[in-house]
Amino acid sequence: MNAEIVESFAQMVREKGIDRDILAGVVEDVFSMMVRKKYGQDAKFDVIVNMDKGDIEIFLERQVVETVENPTTQVDVETARELSGEKLEVGEDFVEVVPLETFGRRLVVSAKQNLNQRIKEIEREIVYNEYSNTIGEIVVGEIYQIRRNEILINHNRNELLLPKNEQIFKERYKKGDTIRAVVKEVRKTNGNPSVIVSRADPKFLEKLFELEIPEIYDGIIEIKRIAREPGERAKVAVESHDDRIDAVGACVGMKGVRIHTIVRELNNENIDVINFTEQPEVFIQRSLAPAKLKSIELVTETKTANVVVVADQVSLAIGRNGQNIRLASKLTGYEINLIKEGGDDEYDIELVDFKEDLGEELYLKLIDAGLETAKDVLNAKLDALLAIEGLDEEKIRAMREKMAKDLAEAEVEEAEEEEEEEEESVESPAPAPAATETENAASESEAGPPATAEEEAKSEPSATAEEEAKSEPSATAEEEAKSEPSATEAQDSTPGDAGTEPRTDENEDSKETNG
16 A cells, blocks of 8 residues: 555656655645544644655544543543553543544545645646746747647647747648747646747747857847847847957858858748947948938937938838838837938828728818828827827827838839839840841841942942942952951941951951962
């Protein structure tokens, strides 16, 4: 019996990860409950649990009296002497060992249920404490179930949840795949704790940098800020605490080997690593790279930056679907307003295009306030907008974000169209006729008489007349000999003429033959 108890305790310690002392305390509480149910709440007793030997002993303490009024706490002299074998007197304490067999089946079953319940509670507490201490750390698990809105991951026999909004949207997962994610949140529920992990959180990117770049793990290089659109692009601002170490170079690695490892883990997410600085103008300029900026005007009170760029840099500054400028705003903490150099050609959208989103009533109120375009709304002061009935700060922020996004997308489309038009103009058939004329000239010079027409414009008139009168090969040789200077001029004036050089060689051969 004792060996079975010891083995059961040892198995609980191994499988459940429960501390031996905690388990011993739980067993004591369970048996204490059994004693109270049998002998009442006033009973005086001690429960001794020996985890090493597997002993569980219950000692019931009662007072020796002449007349028993409460059997739970008192015992008569004769019974006490008989059970103890000692000559006990009235007023002394009698301690009795209670055999486990005396509790009966009902109390044992109740104790078993209570023990299982307590062990489950301890397990939940252990899981909660374990993952609460690892929030912000990367865990590696195995996908064991894929649902519509979440993925279940097995990690150390515990269930982790990867919700849809914490996944990288371009990734495709399969059952049995090994996956890495960062612990984002631990919630207490009625059942087991809910552990939420994420691959889309900026903390995941930060921890990947720590794993792959020893200088960041050692604290020599510090990640100051991260702005990220999962699966698409991210910007990471780093700073070196050692002047001998280049922060960006250390993060990128030799031939990009370090950053490429992180990029592959994030499903080819583009990562821009830039040097952090406390100077807002310089930081904004670095954040908007590779675009080249003309000037930056900061408004500290509203944390906005008006950035002037030349026309051909607008698309680079905005990025695809406004990605570059959005990430730069998140990274720097400034709301960046792009201004095309000159200002007159600045792209804008009429407010009527947002009429459906704003609603008829709000649209008319904005028009009455003199706000006729998206730029007017974006550049308007907050107090002026709050004065309009029906607008609060949250609605203004949402409205501005919508307009800024549509403006950015429209400017990118306009820039792309301009680039396409420029490419079409470069590839237009304007230079093609020149190339065709050169080819025709080459073919005509090889054919004979048509080449004479070209020579007619560049050579002496007598040579041309002679050439027209004579069509025999020997006459052609004479003609070539007479018109050699003009042919040379034609060759010099038309570099790259494929037919001129072979023609000259034939002339020299024919001269040597005639000579």
